Amino acid sequence: MVIKSINWMAGGPQGSGVDTASNVFGRACGYGGLYVFGRREYHSNIKGLHSYFHQRISTQPLLANVNDVNLLAAFDAETVVRHMNEVVAEGGIIVDSAQLNTKVLDIPTLPPEFKTEIGKFMKENALGETVNDWLEYSKKRDVHVFPVPYMALLIQIGKKLGVEQISKITRMINVLTIGISFSLLKYDRALGEKAVLDTFSEKGKIADMNALAFNHAYDYATETFKDNFKHRLEKISITEERIFxxxxxxxxxxxxxxxxxxxxxxxxxxxxxxxxxxxxxxxxxxxxxxxxxxxxxxxxxxxxxxxxxxxxxxxxxxxxxxxxxxxxxxxxxxxxxxxxxxxxxxxxxxxxxxxxxxxxxxxxxxxxxxxxxxxxxxxxxxxxxxxxxxxxxxxxxxxxxxxxxxxxxxxxxxxxxxxxxxxxxVFDYANFKIDRGSILTEKDLEGKEYRRFQFTETGISPRVMLGTKNGVHWYTGDEHNEEGHISEEPSNRKMMMEKRMKKLELVEKEVPIEDKLGFYGDQKAESVVLSWGSPKGAIIEAINLLQEEGLRLGFVQIRMIIPFPTGEIKRVLEGKKRVIDIEHNYNGQLGQVVKEQTGVTPNFHILKYTGRPMTTTEVYDALKLVLTDQAAERQVLMFGS
Amino acid sequence: MVLKPIDFKVADVYADWCPGCGDFGIMNGVQMAFAELGLEPHQIVMVSGIGCSGKEPHNVKCFGVHTLHGRALPFAMGIKAANPALEVVAIGGDGDGLGIGAGHFVNAGRRDLDMTYIIHNNGVYGLTKGQASPTLRRDEKTKALPRPNINEPVNPIGLALISGFTFAARSYAYDVRHLKDTIKQAVQHKGMAFVECLQPCPTYNDITTKDWYAGEDRKDAQGKPQSRLYKLDEIGWDPVVKDWNEDFKKKMAALEKTQEWGDRIPIGVFYKNELEPTFQERYSKRVPFYLTNPPAKQKLVDDNGNSNVDLKQFLDELKTS
Missing domain, CATH: 3.40.50.970 (Thiamin diphosphate (ThDP)-binding fold, Pyr/PP domains)
Structure with missing residues (x-):
C-alpha cells in the first residue's frame, strides 16, 4: 500500500524556533484529522548550528519518514544549501529573500568537511556561488522557489503590534514560515491559528503576537504567490480522539x-x-x-x-x-x-x-x-x-x-x-494490570522468621519492604546467605547463583510471545528481515511498498533481548533463503546475537551509523536490491544531513 | 517496649574486625544510641559502603543495606526520599566517603535530607591493606605505605560545613559514651547530619594510634598521659545557630576550629542549624501529602488490580482531536 503523504520540513539555526514551528505545524495538521510523523535533528549546541525538523502528513497512519521533501521552509541560507536537493520536482522552497545573495561558502556555520563536499557539487554542476544561483539549479528541476522578505514582514507586523525594536520579534520568523506554508498548501487557516495559540497558550500576549504574525504571513503569501503550487493539505473529519x-x-x-x-x-x-x-x-x-x-x-x-x-x-x-x-x-x-x-x-x-x-x-x-x-x-x-x-x-x-x-x-x-x-x-490504558509479585506484609510476618533470600523452587523469594515490622533483613553486594549476610561458603554460593539465574527461565516461560517478538509482513515468504528498535516503522512501510510490486518478505521485530527468544527465532528462520539484518550500528550486533543464539547467520546486513535514522525510502531501496539479488552482503545507508 | 543495646545485636554474625579495631566501639555506640532513642529495629535502615566499616550493618539488628564502594549516600538518599518515615543512618570509611564517594558527600549537604552520615576516619584503607586514605596527613608514612603520603588531607568537617550539612560533629571510637551521645544528637537533628568518628586502625595506622590519641607519649609530671582529645562542651562551645544573622559567623568559627590538630583535637558538635528547611520540607511545599503518603506507601492499584492512574492531565495537553 503506497501511502500518500506530504513531507514538510523546517530548517534553521538552533535557537531560532525550528522545534516550536514544527510542533505548531504538526498540531495544526492533527487538528485537521491528519496523521503526523515528525522527526527532529539537532546539533549538540545551544544556539547557531543547523537544526531541522520533518513533519510528514497523511490521511493514513505513518510509521516513518521518507527522503523526499515537498515543502521546505528555510529560516536561513544553510538550510537551503543542506536540503535543497531533498525537495522533489513540483515541491517548494520558502526562502528569505535577504539571503539570496549570500555566498554559500561564506556561511560561517558550515563545517570544513561539508564545504569540501559542496565545493565538489558546485563544480560538477557548474553552480554559481550565491544562494540564488543554487536555487536556480533547483528551479531547473521544477522546484518552486518562494522568496519572502522576512525582515520587511516583521517590520509590518511590528507596526501592527506597536513594537519598534524589530530584534525583539525576529524570533517570529518561525511562525511566519508556518503562515506561508499553510497558505501555499491551502490548508485551513483557522487550524493553523489555533495551533499557534495553543502552543503559546502559557505565554500570555506572546500567543496573540504570534497569531497575528501567522495570519499576516498567510495573507502575504496568498496575495503574493499565485503560481500553481500543486501540493495540498486538506483537513478531514474524524470522530476518534487522537494525541500528538x-x-x-x-x-x-x-x-x-x-x-x-x-x-x-x-x-x-x-x-x-x-x-x-x-x-x-x-x-x-x-x-x-x-x-x-x-x-x-x-x-x-x-x-x-x-x-x-x-x-x-x-x-x-x-x-x-x-x-x-x-x-x-x-x-x-x-x-x-x-x-x-x-x-x-x-x-x-x-x-x-x-x-x-x-x-x-x-x-x-x-x-x-x-x-x-x-x-x-x-x-x-x-x-x-x-x-x-x-x-x-x-x-x-x-x-x-x-x-x-x-x-x-x-x-x-x-x-x-x-x-x-x-x-x-488515544492510548487505551483502562485495563492495565499492576502485578507487584510476591510481597509479605507486617501481618504475614507475625511470629515468623523472615529470610530475604530464601531458597525457593522458582528462585523468587517473597519480598519485604524496608520499614516493615517483623521483617528486618539485610542486603549486601557481597555474596550472601538467605538472611542477606555475607557468605563465602562454596555450597551457599552455588545455590545462590542458581537461585538468581533460574529466575530467567521463569521469565522465558511466562512472558507472552507478543512481548518477545513482533511479526509483520508475509511470514511464509522465503526472505525475512530481523531488526529491533526504531527501524521498525521504516521496515514495515518498505515491506508494504515492496508487496505492491509483488516482492514478498516477512519481518520479525525482536522485542525481548534478555531472555533471548532463541527457540521462537530459530523456528522463524528455518528454511529461509534470505535473512536480512537491519539496524543502526556498524557490526550488525543483533545479527551477531542471533548467530550466537540460533546458529543462523544473517546473509544480508543493512546498516546505518551516520547518526540519522533510516527512512522508508532507504530501507525500501536497500531491500529491493536484496530481493532482486543485486545487493552486496552489507549495505551501509547514508541519507540525511 | 523499651529496647536495650543488646536488642540491636545480631546473634549469629561474627564481627570480623581485627582485635582492637575502632569499629567495635562504633558498633556499640550505634546500638546504644538506637536503644536510647527509643527506636525499634524495623524503623531504622543502616546503609554502608565498602571496607571494614561497610560490614557494620550486618552486626546491628535493623534493616541493613551494605552497598558499593563510595555509594552509601546515594542509596540512603533513595531510601529516605521514598520513605521519609524511616530513620536512615549511613556509615562508611574515610576513603569511601571522602575519596571515591566525595561527590556524593558534597551533594548530600546541598540536598539536606533529614538523615545521618557517620564517617569512620582512620587515615588508611584497611581492607585493601593499608593504603593512604584522603584524611592521612601529608608526609606521613603509615606502616604499609611504600613511600610517605604525597597528598594533603581533606578536612571532613570543613567539607561538610561548606557543602551545606546542617549538623557537623566529631567523636572518638574509644569514647563510646561520647560517641553514643553524638550519634543520638545527629539522628535527632532535623536535617543532614555528619559525624566524623576518629578511629585508630591497630593493624595499619601506626601513627594516630590509640596511645597517640590518649597522649601516652606526653605524660605530665605525675606520669599521667595527656589526652590529645578535648570536648567542645568543656570550653563552652555553642554550635547552635539560633538566628540566620549568626549563621555565617558560627560556620566560620566551626571551620576555624577544624584547623586544630596535633596536640589538641576538639571533639563534639561543631555546628548545628535547624533553621534551614530540609529536603522533605521543601518538597512538601510542592507535594503537600508527601510525608503522609510518600512514594513507598502509594497504592498504585485500584480494587480491580488495575493501575489507579488517570492520565487525563497528560492526554488533555496532547490531544489534537
Whole structure:
C-alpha cells in the first residue's frame, strides 16, 4: 500500500524556533484529522548550528519518514544549501529573500568537511556561488522557489503590534514560515491559528503576537504567490480522539501508569526531557488518594541508579533514565541490583556513540553493552521498544517484570524514538494490570522468621519492604546467605547463583510471545528481515511498498533481548533463503546475537551509523536490491544531513 | 517496649574486625544510641559502603543495606526520599566517603535530607591493606605505605560545613559514651547530619594510634598521659545557630576550629542549624501529602488490580482531536 503523504520540513539555526514551528505545524495538521510523523535533528549546541525538523502528513497512519521533501521552509541560507536537493520536482522552497545573495561558502556555520563536499557539487554542476544561483539549479528541476522578505514582514507586523525594536520579534520568523506554508498548501487557516495559540497558550500576549504574525504571513503569501503550487493539505473529519506526542512523553506517561513513583536522573540527551516532563506533571490524578512521582536530579548517574535502587527497596516503584555515557557510569550499580535482586528500571535511550559520540544523534550500538554490562553473572530483563506506542506500554510493563521477577530491567530505546513525534488514537490504558509479585506484609510476618533470600523452587523469594515490622533483613553486594549476610561458603554460593539465574527461565516461560517478538509482513515468504528498535516503522512501510510490486518478505521485530527468544527465532528462520539484518550500528550486533543464539547467520546486513535514522525510502531501496539479488552482503545507508 | 543495646545485636554474625579495631566501639555506640532513642529495629535502615566499616550493618539488628564502594549516600538518599518515615543512618570509611564517594558527600549537604552520615576516619584503607586514605596527613608514612603520603588531607568537617550539612560533629571510637551521645544528637537533628568518628586502625595506622590519641607519649609530671582529645562542651562551645544573622559567623568559627590538630583535637558538635528547611520540607511545599503518603506507601492499584492512574492531565495537553 503506497501511502500518500506530504513531507514538510523546517530548517534553521538552533535557537531560532525550528522545534516550536514544527510542533505548531504538526498540531495544526492533527487538528485537521491528519496523521503526523515528525522527526527532529539537532546539533549538540545551544544556539547557531543547523537544526531541522520533518513533519510528514497523511490521511493514513505513518510509521516513518521518507527522503523526499515537498515543502521546505528555510529560516536561513544553510538550510537551503543542506536540503535543497531533498525537495522533489513540483515541491517548494520558502526562502528569505535577504539571503539570496549570500555566498554559500561564506556561511560561517558550515563545517570544513561539508564545504569540501559542496565545493565538489558546485563544480560538477557548474553552480554559481550565491544562494540564488543554487536555487536556480533547483528551479531547473521544477522546484518552486518562494522568496519572502522576512525582515520587511516583521517590520509590518511590528507596526501592527506597536513594537519598534524589530530584534525583539525576529524570533517570529518561525511562525511566519508556518503562515506561508499553510497558505501555499491551502490548508485551513483557522487550524493553523489555533495551533499557534495553543502552543503559546502559557505565554500570555506572546500567543496573540504570534497569531497575528501567522495570519499576516498567510495573507502575504496568498496575495503574493499565485503560481500553481500543486501540493495540498486538506483537513478531514474524524470522530476518534487522537494525541500528538514524542517518545519521551510516551515513556513518561507509561511509567506513571506502571506505578513509577520515584524517578532519578542526571541531565543527558536524549533522556532528560522525559524526567523534566515527569517533574512538570508530578502530582498524579488517581482513582484512589493523593499520589505523586518524585523526580530527583542527582549529582551523577552513579547516584541516579543507586538511589533508584534504594527507593525500590522501600517498595516504591523506581526508575532512572539515561543514555549511553550515563549508563556506562551505572554499570556497577546494575551489578549490585542484580546481586541483591532489586526491581529497578533503567530507561536507556541510545544515541550516537562511542564516548560522547554524536550526543544529539541516533544510534543503536549499545545492544551488546546492555546485554553484558556489569561484572559477574546476574539475571536481567531487556525489553526493546520499536515505536512510540510500544514505548508507552513497555514503559508500564517493565515495572511488573521488575517486581515479579525481582531483577533490574532495562527498557531499551533510542534517540530516533525519543525525539520523533507522532499522532495516535488515544492510548487505551483502562485495563492495565499492576502485578507487584510476591510481597509479605507486617501481618504475614507475625511470629515468623523472615529470610530475604530464601531458597525457593522458582528462585523468587517473597519480598519485604524496608520499614516493615517483623521483617528486618539485610542486603549486601557481597555474596550472601538467605538472611542477606555475607557468605563465602562454596555450597551457599552455588545455590545462590542458581537461585538468581533460574529466575530467567521463569521469565522465558511466562512472558507472552507478543512481548518477545513482533511479526509483520508475509511470514511464509522465503526472505525475512530481523531488526529491533526504531527501524521498525521504516521496515514495515518498505515491506508494504515492496508487496505492491509483488516482492514478498516477512519481518520479525525482536522485542525481548534478555531472555533471548532463541527457540521462537530459530523456528522463524528455518528454511529461509534470505535473512536480512537491519539496524543502526556498524557490526550488525543483533545479527551477531542471533548467530550466537540460533546458529543462523544473517546473509544480508543493512546498516546505518551516520547518526540519522533510516527512512522508508532507504530501507525500501536497500531491500529491493536484496530481493532482486543485486545487493552486496552489507549495505551501509547514508541519507540525511 | 523499651529496647536495650543488646536488642540491636545480631546473634549469629561474627564481627570480623581485627582485635582492637575502632569499629567495635562504633558498633556499640550505634546500638546504644538506637536503644536510647527509643527506636525499634524495623524503623531504622543502616546503609554502608565498602571496607571494614561497610560490614557494620550486618552486626546491628535493623534493616541493613551494605552497598558499593563510595555509594552509601546515594542509596540512603533513595531510601529516605521514598520513605521519609524511616530513620536512615549511613556509615562508611574515610576513603569511601571522602575519596571515591566525595561527590556524593558534597551533594548530600546541598540536598539536606533529614538523615545521618557517620564517617569512620582512620587515615588508611584497611581492607585493601593499608593504603593512604584522603584524611592521612601529608608526609606521613603509615606502616604499609611504600613511600610517605604525597597528598594533603581533606578536612571532613570543613567539607561538610561548606557543602551545606546542617549538623557537623566529631567523636572518638574509644569514647563510646561520647560517641553514643553524638550519634543520638545527629539522628535527632532535623536535617543532614555528619559525624566524623576518629578511629585508630591497630593493624595499619601506626601513627594516630590509640596511645597517640590518649597522649601516652606526653605524660605530665605525675606520669599521667595527656589526652590529645578535648570536648567542645568543656570550653563552652555553642554550635547552635539560633538566628540566620549568626549563621555565617558560627560556620566560620566551626571551620576555624577544624584547623586544630596535633596536640589538641576538639571533639563534639561543631555546628548545628535547624533553621534551614530540609529536603522533605521543601518538597512538601510542592507535594503537600508527601510525608503522609510518600512514594513507598502509594497504592498504585485500584480494587480491580488495575493501575489507579488517570492520565487525563497528560492526554488533555496532547490531544489534537
Amino acid at each position: 506526542l514524542t517518545g519521551n512523553q510516551a515513556v513518561a506517561m507509561g511509567k506513571v501508569l506502571g506505578g513509577c513513583r520515584v524517578q532519578t536522573y542526571y541531565p543527558i540527551t536524549p533522556a532528560a526531557d522525559e524526567s523534566e516532563y515527569l517533574e512538570a506533571h508530578e502530582i498524579l490524578k488517581t482513582s484512589g488518594g493523593d499520589e505523586a512521582i518524585l523526580v530527583i536530579q542527582t549529582e551523577d548517574e552513579i547516584a541516579a541508579i543507586n538511589s533508584a535502587s534504594g527507593a525500590a527497596l522501600t517498595g516504591a516503584r523506581a526508575a532512572t533514565s539515561t543514555s549511553g555515557p550515563g549508563f556506562s557510569l551505572m554499570v556497577e550499580g546494575l551489578s549490585w541490583a542484580g546481586n541483591s535482586e532489586v526491581p529497578v528500571v533503567i530507561t536507556y535511550y541510545q544515541r550516537g556513540a562511542p564516548a560522547t559520540g554524536l550526543p544529539t544523534r541516533h544510534g543503536q550500538a549499545d545492544l551488546r553493552f546492555v546485554m553484558h554490562a556489569g561484572h559477574g553473572e546476574f539475571p536481567r530483563i531487556i525489553l526493546a521498544s520499536g515505536d512510540i506506542k510500544e514505548c508507552f506500554y513497555d514503559a508500564a510493563k517493565v515495572f511488573n517484570l521488575a517486581e515479579k521477577y525481582q531483577v533490574p530491567v532495562i527498557h531499551l530505546l533510542d534517540k530516533a524514538m525519543a525525539n520523533c513525534s507522532q499522532t495516535f488514537p
